[in-house]
Amino acid sequence: MFFVKAFLCRLPLIEILMKKVFLVFLALVVLFIKDVRAQEIPMYGPDLNQKSLRINMGSQGVGAEFGYGINAKTALRLGANFIPLSANNAVNVSGFNSTSRVSASFSNVHLLADFTPFANAHGFRLVGGAAYFMNANGNLQMQPKSDYSYGDIVVPAADAGNLNMRVNWKGVAPYLGFGLLKAFPNHAFNINFDLGSYYLRRPDANIVGTGLLAGNSSQSAQLQRNLKDYRFLPVLQLNFNFKL
């Protein structure tokens, strides 16, 4: 666990590495397509011209995709996903006896390529592409848990104010991962899995306070610094594929 964390903390290195791997992957896909067409090899194989409708669910919520096999080893999928999440009292700030409500809302449209590199292992796919996140927000609202004592004066919790922290990752994000089980069903239906991660843009973060906490907007810069490396959106997804 320590090594994983230490590794993840080397984010500038990961950022460069991920971008390079992504570019190499895309270049390989493009070269492969061009190569196949240039040599006029008859197009055949597990993915060629196949079409499917996919319903998926996982860590990036629920969504749907249209898949199309563009050659023997490569398929494209165009789809959309969304997820609304919320949880109570998942976060505490030291020095602030409070209740909290945290929520997140992510929705994207994406274009991904499934590449099956091994002829004898059709169930293993490399997956790359990108998404545009129309909505990628995290919100944390905190308010005092009880009435606030200021000296001998009791200020009702409702009058003390609250804190709202907002984070926004909206924008384009590359995706890299791998898939397990075949991209297209042999017959009418199959299931496969995706495991990977989007690499989101650096988030915008701010704090807005009300009432006696109105001065907390001064903490926005610190929150932005704390969240600048929160860019990996992991995807663990189950796909239900219906042959078209």
Add this chain to the structure above:
Amino acid sequence: MMSKIQKLLFVALIALAGCKKPTDNLKVVVDTDIIKYTALIQVTDAANGVSAPANATLTVSGADANDIYEISGKKQFKLTNGIITIGPDPDAAPTADKTASCNIQISAPGYNTTTKSVTFTADQKQQIINVSMVKTGGTVTAPPVSKPQPVYESVSLNFTGTCASRKDVEIRPSMYLFYRETGTNAAYQYLGYMEKGSITVTTLQKGKTYDFQLIYGGKSYTQTQLIDETNYDVKVDMGDACKDF
């Protein structure tokens, strides 16, 4: 169960493989302007108009005395260097139809006891009540004529109260501010009222260093600042004042 799943999903989603806790080093910034209508009481010796009589005490009486607090929200009315700020509980704040008022009585050994009436009105959030104490057996003299304040380039000061004992809390003080030139040992003079930590003044000369003083909860908090620019963020160590937040 659903809640636990949602929390797990949330952690998986929002953690986003980040390394730093989102709330690391975040301070909770608290404003002190709970008592919004205040009166600064300045007690001085009538003989010189500057220094406060030693061991002076203040009591509050009158119709609304129960609603009057020291600016820290406590019922302890302790003069510090002859200075205290008082005001009504937010629930007893003055309105257009109703004022809040009290009498203050100041006593000091060797001085005649003095009583003044203080009235808080909706159209006046801050007021200064000067109390000049006459020595027992002395005669009331005209107050010394104070020199007009010089006017310099405008300087903005943004004060933040910090506490060594509570590093997770910062205070944005709304209170009266005093100053003197560093090294003079002169009595602190009234500089102005700062709202949510901010004050802009024209009485500070560039190139000079000043001691600034806040009086809160019967204690004096000071900070020194060289003035050679037009905008400063000034941190004031407010001792254990943060434990009240």
